[in-house]
Amino acid sequence: MAQVQAKIPVLLMVSGGSDSTALLELVCTYVAGERSDEGLFAMLTDSLPAPDRIVPFVLHVNHMLRGEDSDGDERFVRELCEKLDVPCEVQRVDVGALARSRRGGMEAIAREERYRLASSALDRVCARVGAKDGLICTAHTIDDRVETFFMRALVGTGPGGLASIPRVRGNLRRPLLDASREQLRDWLRKRHPGVPDEELWREDETNLTGDNFRSQIRRELIPVLREFRPGFEGSLAQTMDLIADEDEALRCQADSIAYRTLVWDGETASMPVEALRSLSRSMARRVMRACLLVVNPDARLEAAQIDRVLDGFEDEGFTTETSGGLRVSVSGDALVIRKVQ
Structure with a gap:
């Protein structure tokens, strides 16, 4: 008798913001076989196994940086997962305390902690469902990719840095990297007509008002570029893809040398x-x-x-x-x- 193969766990990293909320709801519609948006559905099809081969799980990391607002994000994600019947794991990390005890910026430490926790959570999920391995998905968009490009270009980087955020890295997938933040918000609005934005997702005000480098790029540089060259994100994404393809070939050569030495x-x-x-x-x-x-x-x-x-x-x-x-x-x-x- 043929052995029944376990479904592939897909761990979705959900903060409660519009991008990750859209990712969670999109993956749920994908698994259910709904095609509510052909473009977004195609992105999932290109990045994930067939709908009947995956089972979604959610990880929410509370960074404990914004007091009650952080706790509100956690409650929002828990309630949304309960409504969608998706298992949810919450981890709390005092990023502020870690930043005071370690070298490195707050954003970098928070990112490292998220991915560390995601890797551990995926191991637990795989053990729970009897799967050999699984995938981690983040909700990065073309907006994130463009912001990262300029952040790296302005501080100095090589071709790999200018390729910006990769679509695939090991078991990590970023299926919405060609979607814009506004495109995802519009999809949520159409899916939930009449519901105010503040009930559809959580808004982190520091994304626009904060003094970190990414917030400054998002608030001060990107609007100027959009006014100067509307739709520049698409052409820049093509450039980043070309850089990424050539960088990958050279990276393989370098990895081979490193492996030998x-x-x-x-x-x-x-x-x-x-x-x-x-x-x-x-x-x-x-x-x-x-x-x-x-x-x-x-x-x-x-x-x-x-x-x-x-x-x-x-x-x-x-x-x-x-x-x-x-x-x-x-x-x-x-x-x-x-x-x-």
Whole structure:
């Protein structure tokens, strides 16, 4: 008798904002076989297994940064999941406290915590349904991708950074990366006619009023570009796709070199200095990035940090730190990478 194959768990990361609320409701309609919007439905079809092969779950992470508003987001997600009959797990993380005790910005720490918790939650979900593996989905849109492009371009980055947010990374999927935030909000409004926006999703006022870099880009730069070149997001997305395709080919070469030269014991990574010395500067950057990502796959590395390593690794006693809490130092003839304790 043929064995019945377990359905594939799809863990949806839902904050309660319009994008992730739309993702949750869209996936529910996708599983139910509804085709309420052909364009959005096609995006899900391209990113996810067939509707009858998946089962959705939700993870909500309360960052505890906005007091009652954060708790309101949590209640909203819990109630929405109950209404849609989707299992929901909530995790609370005091990101403010973590930011005070760690190096790194608030946004980066919050992101690292979300993905760490999502990976653990997916393992639990897979064990619960008897699945070998599953997928994690986020609700990033073309708006997020454009904002990230400019954030990285303005602080300095390589081609990989300019490719911005990838559609796929391991078991992570971003099915709505070609949709706009307003497109998703319009879909929610049409699905729930007559319901005020404030009841359809939660609004984080700091997205527009906050003083972090992303909020400033969203509030001050993007409106100017839209006025200067309406619809620029689509053409910029095509450019980012081209950069991503070419960057992927070079990344594979760099990963192959890193795989052959890096020694990783689960805590410390090391590679011969000579391995970097023999490479062109451009390939050395890529190999160095690949090695750093072995130690912390979620590190958001900047080009200037990579160049700092390449400029200093010939110096005896060299040491520096990068994003993601990584320390790089020279010990004898080896370059050593470890997480900062």
